[in-house]
Amino acid sequence: MEIFNIENLSFKYNKSPKYALKNINLKVNSGEFLLLIGQSGCGKTTLLKMLKKELAPLGEKSGEIFYKRKKIEDLSKAESASEIGFILQDPDSQIVTDKVYSELAFGLESLGVDKETIRSKTAEFAAYFGFSDMFDRETNSLSGGEKQLLNLASVMVMNPKVILLDEPVSMLDPIFAVDFIHTLKRINDDFGTTVIIAEHHLSEVYRLCDKVIYLNNGDITAYNSPKEISVDLKNEKIGKTLPAPVRLYNTLNSDLDCPLSVKEGREFLSKLDINSNYNSNLEIKCSGTVLSVRNLWFRYEKHGRDILKGLSLNIKKGEIYALLGENGCGKSTLLNVINGSLKAYKGKIKHNLKLSYLPQNPKNVFVKDTLEDDMKLISNSYKELLSEFGLLDYLKTHPYDLSGGELQRAAICKVLLTKPDILLMDEATKGFDNFAKENLGRILKSLTDRGITVLLVTHDLEFAASFADRCGLLFNGGITSEGITRQFFRENIFYTTSAAKMAKEIIDNAVTVDDIIRCVNG
């Protein structure tokens, strides 16, 4: 049975000259798991919001959307709220109330459901999502991943027939992101709930979905199962953002079946004729320590637990050092101790150079109404730098109106005006798609060419593997393993890239898809 039927849908925003959606025709069957991919600004979000009456953007619309053969405009507010669930990108701002149980109850309360029904429904779904122990926690105390899971649970409580998700995992740590996607799949399997998800973190969701829709400039360019569509996307720019096994397959022009998971990828590799050793240079290009941390101990409260326990770290001049680690292991704390915002109770930090710091949320760098005013706060000679970063057109723009990538670039610009020698970056790639990440990576490389040293903290293994010179793993308050990037990822089993996982024991030293490709003969 079809649940959505979109007929000749076109849409144009009021102030925009070009169409955001062009003549979309799509039938969605009940129980399908659909993945919507496409570059930023391709119309993914617009399409999803058009499917939800309350969130539909204002503009010129033509064509029709039917939900269960009923025009979407004719749905009552209560009907639309309970049947069609929507999850937004930002896990935090979506939460309305102060406690987990009241958040779960929010939707049902709005629909005027009686107290006893709410009691049983919230209990049921708290158990399903593993919130039983957190039932009376404050929503503020949850981690990002838990918050997004709570948002999903509080939509599921209303027993929707469809869930629409707009980049739900882009702000989450990789482990939570995987968790979230698996929960989504479980809901789809357990209840037959239709899922339509727009996402650019494809590593898990790509292999779990039924169909992939590729949206390009407001047009459905390709629509097929994940295995089949990979060939169609081969020559598209988006092809570069697909999961590692698919990317490998696409580059190699094989007749075999397209691998989707690491397991299938290893099988695929074993059938190929390959060099079992990737020769790479493991020499350290940098020398001379610019920042040294000795035996650092830190805790937040007098009787609290130690966050850093005798941590030592040496950063060399002109390198990009990526500090990896789980959520809550103390990575951000370490940066704040180094930059002087927090004070360690034991240990030494030695550097005689200018430090600068970029917070996790680049918005926090900006305090004025236009980019220009903000830059003027630091220095008046900002024009040259802005043009170098391609931001000269945005001088009069409010910083918050910039896209994620632009905002990050602008933040780097502002920080560079303070003429730092060492740049500390906290979770620089949060919420970025692959293109924005690559862009950032190139910028960081160019910074090191100027002699700036970069210490970045990240969850993003693929990003670290592609751009860092050295990597370290922070665990239990200390650096447990450290090394030149390639060596680091080669030696780790779990904490490594999916390409390295695929190549393990098949090709030595290969940690990226490009490494593997170079080893394939012919």
Added chain:
Amino acid sequence: MNTLKNFNPIVLLIYFIYVLFISIFSFNPILLISGMLGAVLYCLVVSDKRSLLKSIAACIIILLAVTITNPLFSHNGKTVLFFINDNRVTLEAFVYGAVLGLCITEVILWFKCFNLVFDTERFIFLFGKISPKLALVLSMTLRFIPNFIKSFREINRTQKLISNKRRLKRYLNSFSAVITQAMENSIITSDSMNSRGYGSKKRTFYSRFRFTLSDAGFLIITSVLFVLSVVYKTDFTYYPELIFPSINFLEALGYLSFIILTFIPFIYELKEGIRWKYLISKI
């Protein structure tokens, strides 16, 4: 452990109103001392000793201050201790001051107990009984304020590292930034509320509290005790001379009722504690 919390908040609120009503209007030192003891013992079982000691110290200071200052302003009373200029300082005024001090400290201690029992969830429940929308607003505010403070700190910390502006200027900049961010986020929140049917129907209010048989029992017992202690109350006279009324059977019943009323939280907590220990020893 705080098992008193398990009762329905409305029943608990009524209980606290009973105790405070009698404490404030009886002006009877015996009742006030019993009330203080009840409150202190309950705090001793439920809260940490440090904060209790602090409250008791504060109470003693207030008690002494009121006892000493009252005779300086009130010159009523037959038992003259001495004269200051043309004003007599009397024993009655000292006693009255002490009782007034007891009354104030008792109210303070019972508010401490009230705070131990009434957390935000229970407050929101009480408001939700008046209006579900009011409860929602309260709940959203309780979430918003700590979030706001946290982001202000984060922005300010970042600004401190980047910009070399003076402190006041930096605070102002950070404050305007955090307001802008909060407004941006509120758009997302309102989207999230709308998509979950906010305003589609008349709102109901969900709370985890029910009115159970033990709530009814608690309400009946406390109400009976309250009525008994109000009906068979004894009035003390302080001016112009101290008259402590003699107590017969019914007045004694009134006293006993109030003493039991004020000791209920402590007794209940003790009972649950013993029951728990007994269960443990059985295992």
Added chain:
Amino acid sequence: MKKLIFIPVLIIFVLTSCSIKSADEYYNNTENGTLTATISINCSTAVKYKGSKRKKANILTDYKVNFNKGDTVFDAFKTACKNKKIQFEYSGMGDNIYIEGIDYLYEFECGEHSGWEYSVNGDFPSVGCNAYELKNGDTIRWLYTCDLGVDIGNKYEHT
């Protein structure tokens, strides 16, 4: 911290400006004057007042009190009370002294319009008792009213 030094200084100042006496000392220290006035204190209205426990209406009847030239009603009243060991309480200072209660009978005890008023030779002066200068042979009456003076014949205040 330097400001804290004012606190003990202030306390010492207040203490020296007060004279502290025992009850015996206070009552045995009689004062003499060359002129005389007659003072009565009466609360018959309070005795009649419903719910009042007051039994005796006359607190002081036609008591001859000595005073000096320039003394006020308040001075004479004070001397009379001292000599006859009658309790009273006042508030205010200078011209604005107001008598709150005499012999444990206070204002507002018999309704919200009750309190003490005084008359000199049958008239109710419109100034405070410490602003009215006495002449030799004046007759002072302190009367308790339950109705802003109407029940004791004070017509002025009511209009």
